Amino acid sequence: MPAQVTYQRLLGADQEPQNWLTYSGRYSGWRYSALNQINTGNASRLAMQWTFQVADLGQFETTPLVVDGVLYGTGQNDRAFALDARTGRAIWRYQRNLPDKLQPCCGMVNRGFAILGNKLFMATLDAHLIALDTRTGNLLWDVKAADSNAAYAFTVAPLVVKNEVIVGISGGEYGVRGFVDAYDADTGRRRWRFETVPGPGQPGHETWAGDSWKTGGAPAWVTGSYDPELNLVYWPTGNPSPSGYGGARGGDNLYSNSMLALDADSGKLKWYFQFTPHDLYDYDATQVPVLLDEEWNGRPRKLLLQANRNGFFYVLDRSNGKFLQASAFGKVTWATGISPDGRPLLNSNLVPSPEGNRVCPGALGLTNWFSPSYSPDTRLFYVATSDECDIFTSAPQTYREGHDFLGSVYVPDPIARPTGALKALDPSTGAEKWEFKYFSNPNGGALSTAGELVFAGDSDGNFIALDARTGRDLWNMQLGAAIYSTAITYQLDGKQYVIIPAGSALFAFALADQP
């Protein structure tokens, strides 16, 4: 039997690079691996080792976990599986019996498991949290978090902290009222809930006109990061609802499009920072926060980095939420910059109108939910970007439970074809160090490694190894379908593997044996 995954192991995940124990590989959200068997000198020898077919349709967005020789992944329609990580052979498969008529906005997707002890935790499309046995895939407990008839859904990979499982809800396109929850890992009992839209009497409630808070959105659908020293969970939130029409929700609409710093034990809000107040462009702040301890203006500081969907790269002090710096990392027109207090300086000509206004970045953002990466070797921050502007239109809409609540539609600018890039930013200045251009805008993020490589995938099915210092492409392979996820890596029996989901399959790569 594999050793149990204890909280101590999760805390020290960076000390066991042969495994991949959490969504981002470690609590700091780096998606970086200290493995270096595959490196800039030999990446051209990468060769496929095995493939695993989920055999289902839709976007395959999982980040698998790998523990002591076993790979655990989730798939479309809440499928799940455990594989022999050497060979890709299935040990067990699971599929949740989902109700009909689920309509999550952006596909029947799931982004992965969290693990603790012999339990795997999966947040499901019908808004339940379940625990499966690592050895058999058997269901151990199942708790309902919210009502899927009202379009509450989970797509997020949970985060385990101590003995609790933290999840955030999806449904910002349907006027849900968002939350971040923590559940007891043993029993599934809910420990705390943080409502991302404050109710009457709670601070922040005044930032919502009338009853708009009831359908205010602010979902929390991407996995946060954790600082054990401060005992704070950093969890990002998404758009206010309806995303494209703000007429009925006057105010800043807290805590939409924010970074929340929550006490891991109580769920109490320590601080927040709102990136896009009163958003009209669907600029969810649901990008993985990257935690970094670094000198800032001559003194050591606990930083939080985020390349935000709104087009700005932010540096915050994560001990108190203080805004330190922001700079655009691509084409941005909705705001002319960020003021010294962190608020965007709006371009008031570009609010969505009934006829439509062309705004950059488009509704899917300059980047999106797919993971960024930070490498301590190159000291660079890697982020996949979309070069797309959209025509944003706007119209009032009446809320109806379980139905689209968008207030608008956006269509891609018909003049310029969307493209994208993988960019390397210097976190101390936000300056771009290099970019590798994609033909289409990407839906996959970045993994960096001590081999000084960045692994990335594009929407045209290419899996690519780049030189982490220069952005030069060293190797690529066509996998036959769009990549909607981000790579991970692990090592077994002396061999480093890199895993990427594409289409409906997992692909495993390693160095070809020397002839």
Add this chain to the structure above:
Amino acid sequence: MINAKQMSLVLTVLALVLAARSQEKAVTNPVAGNPRAIHEGASLFRANCSPCHGLNAKGGGRGPDLTAGRWVHGSTDADLFRTVTRGVPGTEMPANAFDDSEIWAILAYVRSLAPPKSEAVSGDPAKGKKIFWETAGCSTCHMVQGRGGVLGPDLSRVGEARSADYLIDSIRQPSKELSTGMLDPNNHYGLPLVYDTVTVVTADGHKIMGVARNEDTFSIQLIDINQHLQFFLKKNLREVTHERKSLMPAYSADTLKPAELQDLVAYLEGLRAE
């Protein structure tokens, strides 16, 4: 064995089915012409239909013009209702899970879009056919029902999808509305630039012009002007240029007289699926 209670249930169900069927025949839009419904329908249309059919329902990269008053899959309210709910098999039109009231609102909106003022197509389709296949050389690049070239779009069903005005524009100024390929906002996967002219320059300086059938970060697959497929890895090319214009020549009034244009459009308007 079937007992009396079950039998009565069967009869009830049968009666309901028959009632539903007769209703389906007689059904009309209960909110036709209702300004509120049209307003609601416009919002729903924008959110759900415009990604394919265009912001103003005048047709997009994937869906036909809905303002032309041309309903290929049936023109009654019941037909349109069915088209929206069940989709059109064999096409990109999906089934949709709206409430009935929402569908009626969308249809009220779509019906409210008066057909564009178009000069009535006065041409002679038989003459237009001759122009297409012989004098103007359209068939060199365009295919109709299995005959013709492969460089331009297949026009076998163009009469269903495009208005006369659109066709006239496409003939007189083919680069005017060069499609850049629409994106599906939920899938968000770029379609290739199927109408754009691409020029590539090989390492030895050879220039090849054509239309890209596919392109990605590392490669491009062209049909060149001789209608041959050509595959390239970009690392072996000096240059890839998207011209942002159509390979199709603009047919001015000098090369295609107004009467001939009318004939040609009359022919194209008659190209439909049987």
